[in-house]
Amino acid sequence: MTKxxxxxxxxxxxxxxxxxxxxxxxxxxxSGSLGAGKTTLARAIIAAMGHVGEVPSPSFAIIESYxxxxxxIPLVHADFYRLDHPDEAEQLGLxxxxxxxxxxxxxxxxxxxxxxxxxCLSIRLEHRGEGRIATVEPGADWVSRCP
Ligand SMILES: Nc1ncnc2c1ncn2[C@@H]1O[C@H](COP(=O)(O)OP(=O)(O)OP(=O)(O)O)[C@@H](O)[C@H]1O
Ligand SMILES: [Mg+2]
Numbered sequence: 001m002t003k004x005x006x007x008x009x010x011x012x013x014x015x016x017x018x019x020x021x022x023x024x025x026x027x028x029x030x031s032g033s034l035g036a037g038k039t040t041l042a043r044a045i046i047a048a049m050g051h052v053g054e055v056p057s058p059s060f061a062i063i064e065s066y067x068x069x070x071x072x073i074p075l076v077h078a079d080f081y082r083l084d085h086p087d088e089a090e091q092l093g094l095x096x097x098x099x100x101x102x103x104x105x106x107x108x109x110x111x112x113x114x115x116x117x118x119x120c121l122s123i124r125l126e127h128r129g130e131g132r133i134a135t136v137e138p139g140a141d142w143v144s145r146c147p
Pocket of ligand 2: 038039106
């Protein structure tokens, strides 16, 4: 299914719709080329989860955790752009970060991909005009709660 995201306000609304459906163990896998809007959507989700304040792009740190009591559930924001090999995700302790948390993953394919997990919501972002279009593929656990 596809979704038009014509402007930043549409991005905020889509992020909020994802945030209210998110459960521990889920992965929101955000793919798309440079500048497609992955970090923008990730920030919209994190803000809608209740986080107040800055959301640094994890392109350098690779993994950022959000566990403040303001958040409904613990959240991990990962950007796997800089990984050279999927094994590196494991070496960073990704499984430990994910324990009890939901994850938002940019460049998921660099970590081997997560689409085989039933809790994976795959979203591909592409430019369309001034805005973006999202192609959404829900894993089995998302079918009945697809945003
Ligand atoms: N739906 C939208 N409509 C218009 N502009 C958008 C939309 N989504 C994102 N943008 C703008 O696109 C630019 C790039 O977005 P963003 O940094 O989120 O991309 P990215 O996919 O994370 O890129 P990278 O892979 O380089 O990290 C930003 O300036 C952002 O404001
Ligand atoms: Mg980004």
